[in-house]
Amino acid sequence: MRILIIHNQLWAHYKSRLFSEIYSSLKEKYPESAFLVVQIALYEASRSAMQSDESIVYDYPYQVLFSRSLDSVRFPERLKSLFKAFHTYKPTVLNITGYFDWAQVLLMFYARMRGVKVVLSSESSSADHNRSALKERLKRFIVNRANAFFCFGKTSAQYLESLGVNPATILVRNAAVIDEEIIRTRYDLAKKQFGNEHLIRKFIFTGRLAPEKNLSLLIRAFYNVQHTDSGSWQLLLVGDGPERDLLENLTRSLNLADKVTFAGGFPWYKVPEWLAKSDVLVLPSKSEPWGLVVNEAMTCGMPVLVSDKCGCAADLVEPGKNGLTFDPENQSALEEAMRFFMQNPDRIVPMGNESMKMIAPFSSKHVASRMADCYKSLSRKG
Template structure:
């Protein structure tokens, strides 16, 4: 069995964890097989900071086609490089990344012409963008040429089915993985340090992690926190709102906090690499992701791996799989501030629920284990190669 995976960029830490686990499954269960990841480029321009990410370990066979940013590669040169690696590797199974790159789509049709089975990995859902009918028709024509599909979760599986994909062909439905081992280890170490250093009654924290950008709906989060904080019992409320990340909205959000007279309760920590985020989660109690649009929201996975309850907008793709109201957190409409306020107030008034709801998060996140997903993917490759 020879499996070729095409991926956009080398510096994508969670995909590197997944590819490493896939490679381990091959070495352990199918040592005679060949597995190769063709990384089109090193990075996307918006993520060039990952060049300095020394925490990522690449324990899988890969080949970088262009030693520069993905954004600087033209469709024609990508197509030429992909066809070259395909013809040299001679795979039995080709796994491409989505259908947005025409070079990969053309490679898919070429592979099918050659009798090679094709898997499409999809992160898209009906939530992330507005759709036009002619584009959906084109997508349906493209995706239904594949033999199997891996998707992030229920919303992406539902979207594939709306395009005409048969449910039985979606063989992996929980592929939104993070590097749970590194995240959990760093979180636990940070918790221990915090416990040793902490004195007195420290404030509890709601935490947001991500870009400070308009689509993240952070103004509403600050206004909701302000209302809840001001209306809560001053004798018992001792909560802060922590922002971990940076972006174009930072200054405006800071000014809003001052205007609402809650600047002492709102903390802007700045941006940090992914492996340092658990240090901030360890100082926090409840994750909030209020986005107006979010294909998935991997930070929810990260928080749940750390045993935290979550409050998540219903426009985030992960909610159908990961968030259950009153069990491990709450889902709210990002257009209705009062729903968010109700969720924030629940934890302020019931801090004893944080631990039990965090434990529920650990249970719900288990099916998204990178090792579990890797094994499912390899089994799909095996079945396709034998068919």
């Protein structure tokens, strides 16, 4: 069994954790197998300024085709290099990333002609973009050339099924993983360091300060709930982006400067330190294929408030058990959800404990073990 994964960029830490766990699982279960991840580029241009932590090392065999940004790699370059890597490695199973890169799609078609089994990894859901009938027909044709599928969760599986995919071929339905070991270890360390500093309760958002994140609505909702409730709560926004000035101006206009903190942007491995200073995660996005920050917060034992337009909501939020969901177009619904925790702070810890239980099936080790078994099963089929 020779497994070849095509992935877009090396600087995708959570995927690196998954690849490491797959490699480890294969060595343990199927020592005769060979495994290689071909990374097309080092990073996406939008993430070029991201810092890395050299103490975090991932162990899996990989090859980087272009030591520059993914955006700068032209289609002919990708196509030629991917086909060369394919012929050099001679896989029995090919795992491609999505269906948006025509170089990978053409490689999939070619692999099928050569008798190689193809797995398509998909994160998309029906709600994360506007859809056109022509594009949907094209996607239907593409995805149904694959032998099997790995998807993030329920909504991405449902979307594949809407494109005509046989549900029995969706072999992994919980591929939305994070590096839970690093996240939880650094969260626990930060909790010990802060001690009793965390006296004022906080809602926290982490991510890009961008229009699709719906942060103006979050700030206005927070203004209304803190204005009408006696509880002393604050709002912490961790991230940077094109709407920062607009959001800071909105905060000042509502006289919330002492209640809303703009922490700025931080690399992923620093986020647990901010989660440790907070109580409840809020993700109010108008559109989100998944929302891995919810995985992070749940791994840290936090309850979550999640927009029902986020792909993760169907899998990770059970209203009243570990958090609440809301319509991101309905400010009153978000206010009601926030007010629940302000008026019931005794529910924070037990609901956070439920979060930790519910996120367990999404552990990188658990998912990787399942993927290794799927690769083996595909290799056995004629």
